[in-house]
Amino acid sequence: MHTYFAGHGKEPLWTCTTGDGCSFILGCPECQSSNRRTLPCGRQFVGCDTIRTPGTLVMGGTVRIPMKQNGSGFFPSIFSENGESRPMYRRLYEWIRSAILTGQLRPGQKIPSTRYLASELKVSRITILCAFQQLSAEGYIDSSPGSGTYVAKSNPDQVTRLGFGKQPRLINHSQCAGSRRISRLSAKLSPFPTLPFGIEAFRVGLPALDHFPITIWSRLVARHWRQPKKEMLMYGDRMGFGPCREAIAEYVTTVRGVRCDASQVMVVNGSQQGLELSARALIDPDDPVWIEEPGYPGAFQALRGATSNLIPVPVDDEGLDVKEGIRRGPNARAAFVTPSHQFPMGMTMSPARRMMLVDWALRNNAWIVEDDYDSEYDFRNRPIAAVQGLDTNARVIYVGTFSKVLFPSLRVGYLVIPSDLAPAFCRVRQASDISHSTLEQAVLADFIREGHLARHIRRMRVLYLERNQRLVAEIQEQLGATVEIVSAQAGMHLVCLLPAGVDDTIVWQRAAKAGVASWPLSICYQTKPQRGGLILGYGGVDRKQIPDGVKRLAAVIQEF
């Protein structure tokens, strides 16, 4: 049984096309009366006699109609398919009902007025009223005069458990019909180990967030937001915001011995994007590329999208073994390296190896991508200058980040690019995310220029040294000779080698269950490592949390 509500005025009326004996209630949506020819509002029905005239409401084309924003958010779009045979009021009814049941429309959410919907959908208000009347009759929506129409606080399907089931939001799309093929690359990339928020000991890559000068940062954000220049709100330059690039150029020149000017600096969304852009700008499919063994899994991920020919080159106490690299892949197109603080093992590449690497790159027309992710935290206070500064032939792409020195969700990293490569990097950047948020770059530029960055780094260096020493002492005390600690006097993480034969992925999983975060060392290898281990981050762990974290970790390790 279908119920049609026909309004007054000269609107064309229509019939139910299902032909199943619908009843028609004639009424005025405004004065709420029904079955009368003369309404209390004084207007007359016109066209009541034509109500049985056959006809369907035809919608043209496939249209997507954005709906008006309401008090609690946005009203979802309504889709109207071409060639639909069901009457429009029915389609609208079903669409709203399904939006309520799937949670797109939330209990208590306001529904736009019939007038607004009628004008947006280019149908009569009667159509909208018919749909609303049905929804109201079934308890999906509530209307109150003068206040509008709202999604009911509870819907009938929740009560009866009919229709869309218990958890309509959790649709398992993998069971939908048809091939669900994805690219070979996306299937090949493995996810990083993640744990729920709240676990800090010993999360890798987490700085001391509670020591970040948030008041200063908020003041700078407010300064730029108060009366933002148009430039702040427009699409930004592919290379980045001028003042920010200048501040970064000054910083890396002074602190890291990088040789550059601001025109070579590209501000990116974290150094991970810097690695990915470098891979896409420099490498062709099947080009051989040296990667460190062990090395940074994020670099492997970035490179796998560019080439399938990764050549693992071992690292030793002096960093990347360049001679071995030449033996394994003399004609490599590039080498992706972490010379200042090797990830994950922590050694610094010796000056001799640096020279060999630069020399190899020059002779072979190869590129060096230098990932300098946390060299600010060298506790020995004698950080070795970047390889980029040694290179006189512009073969190095230098990658830096503010994730460790500020906070990771900022997603600001930077590349220092040889000037002739800048256009190529801009082209791949354009295909990726266009540019980084200008506002954040403006804030960062002030933060650097006003000396806050330098002060923060100095304070964090002291703090991380203390946390490093505390963690080392605690592991030695609680685990003794069971494990071997590989810890440089730098950075925010160390490696704890496990007893021979112990599978680090199992230890990592069990530690996670015990509430301790880490990374299994084996994810940093292309081949099976001789000895497994855990990478433990200490940057974001309060000194007092360290003993408890190690205690829980020790309990897990001692089970093996």
Ligand SMILES: Cc1ncc(COP(=O)(O)O)c(C=O)c1O
């Ligand atoms: C060696 C190395 N490179 C790059 C990154 C990525 O940093 P970002 O947050 O800047 O993308 C990390 C993060 O931990 C890292 O350890």
